[in-house]
Amino acid sequence: MKDRNILDTVIEFEKQIEAMQQQFGAFKQFIALMMEEQQALQTENLHLRTRLEEVIAQQPAAEEKNNTTPDIGEGYDNLARLYYEGYHVCHVHFGSTRKDEDCLFCLAFLNKQNG
Ligand SMILES: [Zn+2]
Structure with a gap:
């Protein structure tokens, strides 16, 4: 009876570890997505900055x-x-x-x- 309880506990523990592994996998995917999105935003930001400088450079200086x-x-x-x-x-x-x-x-x- 006591051994049975220990086995149940071990099985329960294994289930918890598996659930945690799944959560960790999802978390990793989330991090990867965020990194991808950040990269895209940085690229877009750089592009916009360059464009903005071009647009500003085209403005006549007299407008100061x-x-x-x-x-x-x-x-x-x-x-x-x-x-x-x-x-x-x-x-x-x-x-x-x-x-x-x-x-x-x-x-x-x-x-x-x-x-
Ligand atoms: Zn629009």
């Missing part, structure tokens, strides 16, 4: 003083270009990649800027 009215047409061109390069320019997803899908928010926003 507020005595010129901002050129709406040029701002629109920059946003439209960003959009066609595959980035959201809408306030909902601004700066994230569109993954080759049109975004109604972006299109509505660009339409409003242009009209």
Whole structure:
């Protein structure tokens, strides 16, 4: 009777270890996913930074003083270009990649800027 109890305990313990192994596996997958996502975000961030510097470099230097009215047409061109390069320019997803899908928010926003 006592041996039976010990065997039950060992079997129960083994089940717990197996459950923990499964949880650990899921945890590992989660970590891998997070690392992948972080890598993608870093790459996207770098790309956006580069793009932003390009866009800033194209702005006329005279705009540092507020005595010129901002050129709406040029701002629109920059946003439209960003959009066609595959980035959201809408306030909902601004700066994230569109993954080759049109975004109604972006299109509505660009339409409003242009009209
Ligand atoms: Zn959008």
